[in-house]
Amino acid sequence: ANTGIYDFVYIEQDIIYSYLDRDFLVNISEGLASNPKLQAPNVDFDDFTTFINYFKNAEGDVFGVPMEAFIKVYLYRKDLFENTEAKAAFRARYGYGLEPAKTFGQYRDNAEFFTKFCADQGMDCWGTTVQGHTGHPASTYELLETIFPSFGVYNWGINMDNYQASVENGGQLNGGRAKAALRFWTGLLDFAPPEALQSTWSEVGASFAAGRAAQGWVYGENAAWIATDEERSRVVGNVGVALPPTAEGVMMQAASGNGYIGYFDGGAFGIPHSSKNKEATMLWLQYLGQNEVQADWAIAGGRITHKATYSDPKVVAVDAKADAYFTLMRDTGYLFAGAPPYPFHGAGRAAIDPFIFKALAGELTPEEALDQAAAAVDELMKELGYAK
Known part of the structure; x- marks a missing residue:
């Protein structure tokens, strides 16, 4: 520039x-x-x-x-979610009806179910996408800008009053909600296609378009062509679009302007x-x-x-x-938000990257990863002169 x-x-x-x-x-x-x-x-x-x-x-x-x-939306395969055999099998296994996920419990159940259902049907399809590249910031962005806010962790878990990330210094990056979010997200790898750990935003779109996932968080720039372009997508006519699942209270916070549910x-x-x-x-x-x-x-x-x-x-x-x-x-864009106004955006995200990569690779537990990430951000903020 x-x-x-x-x-x-x-x-x-x-x-x-x-x-x-x-x-x-x-x-x-x-x-x-x-x-x-x-x-x-x-x-x-x-x-x-x-x-x-x-x-x-x-x-x-x-x-x-x-x-x-x-916006980054929740996409799902209508042909799978509306499949009569799948609906009956899901209810028999989980005790409630199959539908696009509104909660994280539903999301995980859907992911687990369709991974097995697709395998039983001989389909190259898994239960969810995961933007989980272990050497690209796309994975950190999915956590910070999509998974975290839907769990109620905003602005990367950094306290915007003192620019500190750790709980002991007033931040939330290694708080209970953040750790639950990371544990949930990394747990989805069990139900994601093999390419998940090499997937950026582009590969996630390609995986969904190829019919390799039953549901997932997909950037809107891919949603239209996945749903309509028969030359590039195998799921044309079967794409459902919805708001992403959220934790209790998050939707209300977003609607009142005190939070957001995902990335704009x-x-x-x-x-x-x-x-x-x-x-x-x-x-x-x-x-x-x-x-x-x-x-x-x-x-x-x-x-x-x-x-x-x-x-x-x-x-x-x-x-x-x-x-x-x-x-x-048009109708729900106000529930989403862009990145927080951090002049240190690049450096801050880069400080978090290695710990998210290690959590995805199984080298650190989610708790260890976020404790270390929060400490790294706190130290960086001191070095850059932002810490108060």
Whole structure:
């Protein structure tokens, strides 16, 4: 973002705070206000969804024009969950009806059941996906941004008042909820396809599309094509979309604005100060920000950044084929959240990575992993000068 090579850069939502803190980016609002001739008449930042707020500074100025935004949803195989034989066998084994998981107990039962059911049927299918790569930060992100909040552990378990992670210093990274979350998640490896320990977000999408999992947490950018693209997906017509399971009280906290149930992902295009063509780039970013160019983009990438896109006929048609994925994002997106506003995002996550990798590999217990991760984060915060 500060090399001078590029006129515009992709800004992942989670790294925007680091870029703003280091003053990498041009203030787009200020640039357009100071040169009205650059202001495109058919582009208004008010046309964007609230996701644009992640790319504003404290004064409300825009530093990035959103180009993708999507939630991480719960996908499940309708053909499996609605299978008459499976439903009868599940009730006989667990004593209640088979349905998409709303609780973690249900999720685990579903995962265990379908792993055996699929094997008995001679199917290459397991009970759940796990984004559990033991050498890639995707696994840490699944824990911090998906599993943790659904258990009621927010902002990575770091206390935002003093930037400490350990319970003894006021954090929650090694608290009871966090340890229960990690134990639950690593326990799902028993019911996940063999590629789980080499899976990032891309491999999880591919596994589900190949019909290798009965359920899973899948980034919305993959949901639309998995549900509709017959050339890439073997489960077209059988994809169910729902909110992810949550612990007791989490949904209420999210609805009241005191928590969130999962990750609202996405990114924007911004202009580095080192750009040699700032004015031309402002025009280009506005071109990409037009309502008129959003629908095809939304269909291709499962992403929506403009309020009007939800009602575009093309998007409505795909929504009907994708089990109302876009409708779910429109109506419940407020329950999800982007990454916490940490300028130390990259360094903080990297401090946690090795302990999550070891927990997934079985080299540390979940309790050991989080105790060590919390201590590492506390030490890092002292080194970086954030600890209070």
